[in-house]
Amino acid sequence: MAEKSTAKRAVIKNRATLSVAVTTFCALLAAWLLGWGSKSSVDSFHPPSPLLRSNSSSSELRCEDQSYKTELISLDPLVIYIRDFFNTQEINDIVQAGEDRFNPSVVNQNGKMIQNPYRTSWSAALPAEDPAVQCVLERSRRFLGTVLDPNEDEMGVPQLVRYTEGQEYNLHHDWMRIPQPAFDGSPRSFNRVASFFVILQADCEGGETWFPFIEAVSPQPKESEGGRLWREHEDGGIAFKPVAGNGIFWVNLFPNGTGDTRTVHAGLPVTGGLKTAMNIWPRQYRPNSQ
Ligand SMILES: O=C(O)CCC(=O)C(=O)O
Ligand SMILES: [Fe+2]
Structure with a gap:
């Protein structure tokens, strides 16, 4: 027992x-x-786009996942509104990365970059090696899916644009009339296939982004007037209110590479306060003969 x-x-x-x-x-x-x-981050990657690859020496970058929401505004041309595309930390880091780099904005006139009363804002080229810049570029690259050819195309040099009282950027399109020859000497040229315009600071009055030729797929419900993120503009098209963290995405080029004039848009005058935003212009390359 x-x-x-x-x-x-x-x-x-x-x-x-x-x-x-x-x-x-x-x-x-x-x-x-x-x-x-x-580290408590959820998204880890080795920079895959050509721009990130060529400019990045760090072996690993960790980015926070960002649960942004998309809303189709127009199908042709394609315009998508993106809520919460950047988080507050990214906004602070990106503004800080560009803060000391602002110069008067220029416009491309017959291939020459010149100052013009047409565009009275400030611009700053962002350092591609900045981790927050890399994270939002990678997010944007993923958003584009198969639009960019991973062997040819790249995300371009991101820029900040800033407006104080009275400043504006009159009607223009982001694509170039004459594609830019490749900087590496290869017989290729690039154009800005699409645009991401993301608001970082919107402590301002005015400063809407206006697309006179963009029609919404259907009218917005009337009841949410006060909280509207965009409105039908009195002179036609749609005007988007600047809201920090939110962005507008649109496609600039037709499939044959020519520019879509319907994407013409303006940064309407800021009537008080400060507006800062980030431009991301992905580059699509074509052989020079085309
Ligand atoms: O400021 C805006 O609302 C638009 C700016 C813009 O279109 C640009 O910088 O290309
Ligand atoms: Fe623009």
Whole structure:
């Protein structure tokens, strides 16, 4: 009897030891799967776009996942409104990265970049190596899906644009009439296939982004007038209110590479305060003969 109970105790002890071991193993496995001990970010990647590849020396970049929401505004040309495209931390980091780099904005006139009363804002080219810049460029690249050829195309040089009271950018399109020859000397030229225009700071009055030739797929419901993010403009088309973190995406080029004049748009005058936004102009390359 005593022998039996000793054996039983030994079995119980072994089971207990086994169960502690199993529990510890499961806990360690769960901790590993949840990524404890590493940085609390959910998205990790090796920069894949040509621009990021050529300019980045760091081996790994960690970006926060961003759950943005998209709303189709127009199908032809394609215009998509993106809510919460950048988070507050990214906005702060990107503004800081560009803060000391602002110069008077210029416009392209017959291939020459010149200052013009047509565009009275400030611009700053952003450093491509900045981690927040890399994260939002990568997010934008993924948004584009197959629009960019990973072997040819790139995300371009992102820019900040800033307006104070009285400043504006009159009607223009973002695509170039004459595609820009490739900087690497290859017999290719690029054009801005699409635009992301994302608001970073919107402590301002005025400063809507107006597309006179864009018609919404259907009218907005009338009841949400106050909280509207865009409105039908009195001179036609749609005007988007600047809201920090939100962006507008549109396609500039037809499939044959020519520019779509219906994408003409303006940054309407800021009548008070400060508006800062980021331009991302992905570059699509074509052989020079085309
Ligand atoms: O400021 C805006 O609302 C538009 C700016 C713009 O179109 C640009 O910088 O190309
Ligand atoms: Fe523009």
